[in-house]
Amino acid sequence: MRFADRVVIVTGGGGSGLGGALVRRFAAEGAxxxxxxxxxxxxxxxxxxxxQQGGRALAVRTDVRSDDDVRVMADAAKATYGRIDVLVNNAFTSNPASILDTRIEDWNRDIxxxxxGAFRCSQQVLPTMIEQRHGVIISVSSVNAHTHVGAAAYSAAKAGVEALTRNLAVEFAPFGIRANALVPGTFRxxxxxxxxxxxxDLLDRISTWYPLGQVGEPDDIASAALFLASDEASFITGSLLPVDGGLLAGNPLFARDVHPENHR
Ligand SMILES: NC(=O)c1ccc[n+]([C@@H]2O[C@H](COP(=O)([O-])OP(=O)(O)OC[C@H]3O[C@@H](n4cnc5c(N)ncnc54)[C@H](O)[C@@H]3O)[C@@H](O)[C@H]2O)c1
Structure with a gap:
């Protein structure tokens, strides 16, 4: 039970994808x-x-765009469980339109x-983490922050999340607070x-772009998040951890055309 006595906030934790897996797995390890x-x-x-599984959980309806909601979220965590050890910034929206068709309100929403949202949530949990001299902030970024996949506002926002992560890591390291970002590829x-x-057959087609030949499953992200949040990662801060089946490492289709002689 790596997280017994630890309190974890997951934004977008009601989601059936990564948010859901994060909530389940942290709870299963005692958080x-x-x-x-x-x-x-x-x-x-x-x-x-x-x-129902015998774990501890509290639902707080939170819009991460609202200063008030985010304050209530952090206060509720503290009031109910007495501390805040881990924040996972997972909530997202993504407008897929081309740049020419992106309305300013859709751009602004994704940002x-x-x-x-990641900034707001981090700012609200930091005072408690500073007081505790302990805390971990994990932000879920995306391969979109590193390479063109479309969804410009979302991609720019994720790149910003990675810069925010480095700022959090260095500014709050003296208080025993670590900040890291996960960089997921495509997940089922x-x-x-x-x-x-x-x-x-969209996901089968996308899978062919992945060196490991498949897209990720939500538990793959949860495993990485639990590691980064745990004491096993106590010397890791300011890092970006791709959980992407090798997508950012290179393109096997490109390599095959460059070196057809090595094609297996
Ligand atoms: N699914 C993928 O293939 C993929 C790929 C790369 C990155 N990611 C990242 O992984 C994370 C989870 O993605 P997912 O697809 O598993 O979604 P998810 O199942 O975790 O659901 C996201 C949740 O965010 C909530 N949400 C939306 N707007 C919100 C707001 N303003 N305030 C609070 N909550 C809000 C939604 O209600 C939803 O429950 C996201 O950060 C996403 O960018 C996902």
């Missing part, structure tokens, strides 16, 4: 989990699922949820459902 999500029903369900989650209606 009290605050499920913070815009979707009240989803947050309630995720917390109820944890409680507000992904980047400013509901986010792909709409596009799968148009292209049913």
């Amino acid at each position: 009290a989990v605050v499920v913070a999500d815009l979707d009240q029903e989803a947050a309630d369900q995720a917390a109820a699922d944890v409680q 507000d949820v992904v980047l400013t 989650t509901d986010v792909w459902k709409e596009r799968q209606k148009i292209v049913p």
Whole structure:
């Protein structure tokens, strides 16, 4: 039980994808989990699922775009469980339109949820973490921060999240606080459902771009997050950890065309 007596906040924790896996896995390792999500029903369900398994969880309806909501989220965690050890910035929105078609309100929304939301949540939990002389902030970034996949506002926001991570890491290291970012590739989650209606074998097609030959499963991210949040990672801060099946390491299709003689 790596997280017995630890209190973990997961934004977007009501999600059925990575958010859900993060909540489940932290709870299974003894953490009290605050499920913070815009979707009240989803947050309630995720917390109820944890409680049904004998774990501790609290649902707090939170819009990470709202200063008040985020303050209430941090206060509720502290009031209920007495401390805040881990914050996972996971909530997101992503407008897929081309840059020419992106409306300013959609651009602003993605920046507000992904980047400013991560800043807001971090700012609200830091005083407690400083007081404790202990805390870990993990932000879920994306390969979109490193390479063109579309969704410009989301991608720019994720790149900002990585810069925020480095700032958090260095400024708050003297207080025993670590900050790291996970850089996921494609994961098998509901986010792909709409596009799968148009292209049913979408994830199989995307898989061929991955050196490991498959897309990720939500538990792959949860395993990496639990490691970064644990004391086993006590000397790791300011880092970006790709959890991407090798996508950012290189493109096997490109390499095959450059070196057809090595094609196996
Ligand atoms: N799914 C992928 O293939 C993939 C790839 C790269 C990165 N990621 C990143 O992983 C994380 C999780 O993605 P997922 O697809 O597993 O989603 P998820 O299942 O974790 O769901 C995201 C949750 O965020 C919540 N949310 C949206 N706006 C919010 C707001 N303003 N305030 C609070 N909550 C809000 C939604 O209600 C939803 O429950 C995201 O940060 C995403 O950018 C996902």
